[in-house]
Amino acid sequence: xxxxxxxxxxxxxxxxxxxxxxxxxxxxxxxxxxxxxxxxxxxxxxxxxxxxxxxxxxxxxxxxxxxxxxxxxxxxxxxxxxxxxxxxxxxxxxxxxxxxxxxxxxxxxxxxxxxxxxxxxxxxxxxxxxxxxxxxxxxxxxxxxxxxxxxxxxxxxxxxxxxxxxxxxxxxxxxxxxxxxxxxxxxxxxxxxxxxxxxxxxxxxxxxxxxxxxxxxxxxxxxxxxxxxxxxxxxxxxxxxxxxxxxxxxxxxxxxx
Amino acid sequence: xxxxxxxxxxxxxxxxxxxxxxxxxxxxxxxxxxxxxxxxxxxxxxxxxxxxxxxxxxxxxxxxxxxxxxxxxxxxxxxxxxxxxxxxxxxxxxxxxxxxxxxxxxxxxxxxxxxxxxxxxxxxxxxxxxxxxxxxxxxxxxxxxxxxxxxxxxxxxxxxxxxxxxxxxxxxxxxxxxxxxxxxxxxxxxxxxxxxxxxxxxxxxxxxxxxxxxxxxxxxxxxxxxxxxxxxxxxxxxxxxxxxxxxxxxxxxxxxxxxxxxxxxxxxxxxxxxxxxxxxxxxxxxxxxx
Numbered sequence: 001x002x003x004x005x006x007x008x009x010x011x012x013x014x015x016x017x018x019x020x021x022x023x024x025x026x027x028x029x030x031x032x033x034x035x036x037x038x039x040x041x042x043x044x045x046x047x048x049x050x051x052x053x054x055x056x057x058x059x060x061x062x063x064x065x066x067x068x069x070x071x072x073x074x075x076x077x078x079x080x081x082x083x084x085x086x087x088x089x090x091x092x093x094x095x096x097x098x099x100x101x102x103x104x105x106x107x108x109x110x111x112x113x114x115x116x117x118x119x120x121x122x123x124x125x126x127x128x129x130x131x132x133x134x135x136x137x138x139x140x141x142x143x144x145x146x147x148x149x150x151x152x153x154x155x156x157x158x159x160x161x162x163x164x165x166x167x168x169x170x171x172x173x174x175x176x177x178x179x180x181x182x183x184x185x186x187x188x189x190x191x192x193x194x195x196x197x198x199x200x201x202x203x204x205x206x207x208x209x210x211x212x213x214x215x216x217x218x219x220x221x222x223x224x225x226x227x228x229x230x231x232x233x234x235x236x237x238x239x240x241x242x243x244x245x246x247x248x249x250x251x252x253x254x255x256x257x
Numbered sequence: 258x259x260x261x262x263x264x265x266x267x268x269x270x271x272x273x274x275x276x277x278x279x280x281x282x283x284x285x286x287x288x289x290x291x292x293x294x295x296x297x298x299x300x301x302x303x304x305x306x307x308x309x310x311x312x313x314x315x316x317x318x319x320x321x322x323x324x325x326x327x328x329x330x331x332x333x334x335x336x337x338x339x340x341x342x343x344x345x346x347x348x349x350x351x352x353x354x355x356x357x358x359x360x361x362x363x364x365x366x367x368x369x370x371x372x373x374x375x376x377x378x379x380x381x382x383x384x385x386x387x388x389x390x391x392x393x394x395x396x397x398x399x400x401x402x403x404x405x406x407x408x409x410x411x412x413x414x415x416x417x418x419x420x421x422x423x424x425x426x427x428x429x430x431x432x433x434x435x436x437x438x439x440x441x442x443x444x445x446x447x448x449x450x451x452x453x454x455x456x457x458x459x460x461x462x463x464x465x466x467x468x469x470x471x472x473x474x475x476x477x478x479x480x481x482x483x484x485x486x487x488x489x490x491x492x493x494x495x496x497x498x499x500x501x502x503x504x505x506x507x508x509x510x511x512x513x514x515x516x517x518x519x520x521x522x523x524x525x526x527x528x529x530x531x532x533x534x535x536x537x538x539x540x541x542x543x544x545x546x547x
Binding site for chain 2: 045046047083086087088089090091092107108109110111112113115116117118119120121122123124125126127129130131132214219220222223225226228229230232233235236237239240241243244245246247248249250
């Protein structure tokens with residue numbers, strides 16, 4: 001496997017211009033969508049089958065009573081332990097040599113299990129193709145030596161593309177700098193490979209706690225439940241099976257056994 | 258609030274979960290009867306094996322129709338992914354359907370008088386198929402638990418619950434068919450009545466375990482989804498339909514039937530259990546996907 005590629009989204013540098021969102025749409029030929037009212041400048045409210053990069057506009061009350069405007073360009077996290085990939089029954093979802101997670105559109109049969117299994121609500125179902133869609137990490141571009149369209153278009157370097165082992169120390173330094181500047185809640189999300197989901201190959205620098213951005217504080221790999229849930233099912237099966245045997249063995253209503 | 262997405266599986270999938278569970282339950286119960294006494298419970302075994310096969314017939318059709326690209330249904334069985342309950346379920350459906358088909362064919366051969374006694378082969382198919390049948394009944398619950406949907410990921414007993422519902426509905430469907438078609442097998446109906454009571458007890462325990470585990474998780478999103486069932490728009494159907502009419506009343510009537518077996522009473526119990534079992538699965542599916 002080649003060195004793992006990553007995207008580091010530093011939300012402290014995001015100006016909400018949505019160049020990433022537009023670049024993603026154009027490069028990936030994602031179709032038109034009807035805009036929706038979300039109460040902020042954000043459009044759309046969630047990832048869709050045609051929106052793989054989504055700039056979130058969040059207003060957070062400050063202690064002074066003012067509002068802080070938090071901007072975050074959100075994307076598929078390309079998790080090291082990916083719930084969607086584990087869930088896929090057809091093998092359509094696969095990991096590339098660079099560690100990114102992709103959906104083979106020629107294999108996906110549209111069962112939608114991955115849609116429910118993504119801890120971040122990234123994977124979306126496309127009614128017209130009948131398949132699941134999400135960010136491809138610009139698979140065509142990275143295999144031709146180019147960065148993802150979103151990172152390329154970002155005018156403030158809020159989205160940085162590179163090798164994961166180069167980007168993580170850089171991100172850690174940036175957190176220290178921000179903390180020294182007074183951003184006491186500055187933190188990395190998903191940078192730690194020993195942390196949740198084995199680390200995210202698209203990781204973030206946040207200026208507030210993850211839930212402020214609509215991110216789960218401690219996302220769990222759904223498949224971790226399988227072992228315990230299966231054991232409990234086996235327990236239930238044994239009880240039911242024994243119950244049926246007892247019901248047919250016990251002395252009959254007429255006294256016969 | 259985390260922004261999750263839902264597969265939005267339609268009610269048709271609930272029907273599949275119900276029929277698959279019913280088929281698995283009926284098959285296992287028929288095999289239990291075959292193990293105990295092949296001659297005495299001949300009718301119970303026959304009805305169980307036929308019913309399992311008939312209930313399975315619509316299952317693959319439902320699953321294929323629900324796919325975004327139905328023609329690619331074969332991709333499910335060109336791949337084997339032990340981490341995906343859906344992949345395992347597809348294999349279980351294939352394996353169990355084969356067993357149910359063989360058991361039904363052997364039963365038919367006996368009924369047509371072509372062969373005198375196939376108890377031996379039926380037992381082998383019954384035991385191997387029974388394991389796969391239980392798998393088919395339970396895996397949808399494990400499948401739901403292995404999603405990011407807050408109601409399901411926090412409830413660890415869905416597999417156990419779905420299996421118990423499969424057993425209760427399987428026994429109920431068998432008792433109902435016997436009661437309607439073969440009122441003379443009073444003993445078989447009575448014993449299926451006992452099986453229903455035992456399965457209902459486990460089912461009720463699992464429902465309590467479900468509510469308790471979701472509450473214990475403390476996840477606000479899970480509690481919000483649970484409230485849809487316990488106090489929100491689905492609460493009347495849940496408490497009135499799934500719990501009182503579909504579980505508690507048939508349990509009490511069933512206990513009454515243990516003392517004084519009655520074919521009519523067991524038939525009534527069976528109808529209530531079938532309705533209750535379907536509601537339990539449907540409401541958990543609906544609340545988990547909102």
